Amino acid sequence: MKNAILFFALFGLVCTVQAQSNDKFVKAMEKTLAGMDSLRTAEEWLAKSNAFERIAQKETTEWLPAYYVALCQAMVFNLDPDVSKHEALCDKIDLYLAKADSLNPNNSEIYVLESMAAGMRIRLNPMVNGQKYGPLAGMLIERALQLDPENPRAYMQKGIATFFTPPQYGGDPVKGKELMETAEQKFEAFKPASSIHPSWGREVNERILEMARKG
């Protein structure tokens, strides 16, 4: 009997600790997500990525920290002029996306980043990687759209890729612009599942859409 009481006492305690821990996780995520919009340099994005990595290594069952590590690293890839690191960055992004995907399979947001990562592989070496990753990037974004037809980032990613791909390889500036316009509408209606779920992209979409409209 004593044991039973102790068991329930401990059980209650564990539940409390878990609830507290979850609360702590959300708070840490919220704190880290704050100010993402104002990041400008590769160094700033790297520091942000580090913060998400720290959360990811503690919260081994949460997909969001891994997702944001991949996103931040993609920004580092875009901004860091040191091309010698780019392949290693791609490897790291793939690793974190695989981690996110294993924790939360069939998530549209992860597929958007996977498609983006395939595009980065092409930029690494268009001659060698183009044939493999070109079709893959297309396939992945279609899957993202299929999984969540309301995801504005899926339309945005497809729009940007379509806009910038040369026509010989299936690109189409007009179609790209239309997709970004669809993304704009979807952003209007979009409500993230929680304060820490993906909600980024609106400004990027606007900026490139503006560029597309100017021609």
Place this chain on the structure above:
Amino acid sequence: MPPETAFYRSADNYLLAMKTTLLPVLLVLFSVQISAQTTTIKGRVTDASNNPLPGANIFLRDTYDGATADTSGNFQFETEENGEQTLQVTYLGFDSAVQKVTLKGGIFVFNAALKEAFNELKVVVISAGAFEASDEKKVTVLKPLDIVTTASAGGDTYGALKTLPGAQVSTGDQEGLFVRGGSGSEAQTFIDGMLVRNPFFASTPDYASRGRFNPFLFKGTVFSTGGYSAQYGQGMSSALILESQDLPDRSAGTLALSSVGIGVGQIQLYPKKGFAIGGNVNYTNLAPYFWLVKQTPEFTHKPEFIGTEGFLRQKTGKTGMLKFYGYYNHGNVGFRTDAPDGSTFGFSVKNNNVYTNLSWAGLLSEHWKINLGTSYARDWNDIGTSYNTGAILPDTFRLHNSLGQVRAVATRFFGRLTSLRFGGEYQYSTDDFENRSYGNAALQDHYTAAFAESDLYITTKLVARLGLRLEHSSLLEEAKVSPRVSLAYKLGDADQVSFAWGHFYQKGDSLLRWRSQYGQLPGYQRAEHYILNYQYLFSDRTFRVEGFYKKYTALVTTLAVPGNAGSGYAQGLELFYRDKKSLKNVDFWVSYSWLDTKRKFEWYPLEAQPTYAANHVATLVAKKYFAKLRTSLGMTYNYATGRPYYNPNRPESAFLSDRTPDYHNLSLSASYLTMIRGAFAVFVLGVQNVLGQEQVFGYRYSADGSMRDAIKPAAKRFIFAGAFVSWGTDRRQEVLDNQN
């Protein structure tokens, strides 16, 4: 495996995390008063040479607490954690530093010097004598794509290799790679470790034939111009080591339409089963082209080829791969040439060739890798010749040969770099010769070999490859042991020196051996190689210089009675420079080879520079990509000084002292890449010897030596136009199958 993955053995880690976090939490709850103190952790993160690593991530494991190093490598953060903790520092491209610490408030100083992570680019590789093209390895001089995009190559692997130093370029009258003073038969080709006996289409006198393989089927190519691994034997000069592809990325179909023929192919991938199957069928006929562009000899049968090939790939277990590759080729060509004295010489050959190769490779454990293979090939040649009679008599000669083999290699890995390889092979070869006037003859040989070799990394900068090969031929009733040694030392981040030495034995070629039935059977021939190489390879620039000395002993001679009375030497210096960076969108390489060689072999009465060897050979290959036009232009310029030729009017003291004119060949190619209804399409236009420069490979003399004709290509220029289309079958479903 990057350190991050360690965090992701999720289930286990989670339980562990629960256990390890729960206990402190309980303690914290029960002893809040005593432990609520903060510790400031500060320090600096550098590399091994004390350079700061800005952006390094420093954190306490299993907590959110941590910081990023600033531009000077400094960091500082506070934590309320106490007692035993694990501090970790991570940085991309470096090994993580992990340290157990005890925190009890106040200031804790922690400085970390990170070691650079294992990186292929920082490790020395054996480069003496070897040119490697690979998609998988980072440190290679060529990519497989280079082989198909070299203007002078015309899509032939061997053609592309001729643009590298060490190989002769002006041997347009005979197929084969003539490497460093070695004859064509001294260069061997291996597919997945196994010897290929007839890598070229049937040989015709005075006109070189092409290689039989489709260059797209190989993921890795090593072209060794000497000093190669003890795994390979029976080539005194050179080894071309081809590694076939694993599972393709996707299902795809291909269609080729060109001025010389048509081809279709299909690869089907079943990703769930880890299985792929594919095949190609080609038909080549030069009749329409020869009708348009006049050729010098009169073709009694214009070159016609049928090629079929098929392959299977099956993943077995986690690391294993079973591969089958096979082809059947049929070729038919006949021509008649006017000899200088007004007589005519006719030649025709019908060739059938079957090749099969079955191999399996896989890891038995972390430490053991096994490669197994078996191959069977058979070649039929029906040759007709005529002299002055007009009509060619078919089946004047029938030459058939076959090669069956099995091979097994086991590799034991010690740590990340060092390995020990050993294995053996058995080959059964047959040669059959039928002729109405000379009678029939047949040869069989059971050849067995065993080898052991270690890649011994003393440090990441110094590697020694020590090998030994033992070979036995039942026909020669003799065994030979060849020691082989390669060393490489990395001088700096980008450059290294490499040395190779070894003995290389080879049986005489089969026809010579057949003739020996009228005398004694010649035994093994031997070459001894010494190679010294310097290589600088940094991002998009490569520079190589290589010097070599090669000593030949016991070369097969046929002058009076067949024997091993020959000998010779070859020495030279070779340069290679490749640059993808200096000129925008231009990739070019320059090769230069200086060769000094003399030998007595075959019918030579004395040591002389052989007829296939030019003293100076230079090649410039350039490719420029015009992104806006989606067009790639390629050019190759080959130059070689004249080759010796036999002049019957000279006394023996002046044997092979004459030289043909210098050789020049400018080849251009243009390819336009586009998409047609979702399929990749490449349109190619190529011209060899654009300037129409006269190329003379030697001379044919009349019987009395008073008249001669130059041996030249069948036409001055060769023009090729083609379209290649490849479409991936809609693999959206496959991707989905893969993901779910």
